[in-house]
Amino acid sequence: MCLAIPVRIVEVGAEDSALADIGGVxxxxxxxxxxxxxxxxxxxxxxxxxxxxxxxxxAQRTLALFKExxxxxxxxx
Numbered sequence: 001m002c003l004a005i006p007v008r009i010v011e012v013g014a015e016d017s018a019l020a021d022i023g024g025v026x027x028x029x030x031x032x033x034x035x036x037x038x039x040x041x042x043x044x045x046x047x048x049x050x051x052x053x054x055x056x057x058x059a060q061r062t063l064a065l066f067k068e069x070x071x072x073x074x075x076x077x
Contacts (some may be wrong), residue, residue, distance in 0.1 A: 004046035005066065006059035009039055020045060022063070 007020035007029070016032040020043070027048075031037050034050045042059035043050035054062075 004044045004051060006042050006054050006062050007045050008059070009037055009041050009043060012037065012039060018050070020050075023067075 005022065007022045007027075009018050010021045010026065011019035012031070013019065013028075016030055018029055018031050018037065019026055020029045029043075029045055030049045031043075032049065034043060034053060037043060037050060037053060042054040042056055044052045044054055
């Protein structure tokens with residue numbers, strides 16, 4: 001099973017790349033499928049690609065649920 005999870009963008013790089021943060025873990029992801037993403041935005045990531053932008057409040061609620069379930073880990077990215 002694969003999960004699409006919310007991550008916060010901490011750096012936007014060249015060629016549609018970005019650095020994403022989730023719980024202190026940072027990973028490079030692709031922004032090729034989503035336009036207009038800036039630092040501080042939350043996006044839904046699936047297999048290393050941002051697939052949509054997400055409202056910050058909704059992102060926080062979702063991350064809290066994942067944390068409560070114990071489903072959030074570095075391997076989730």
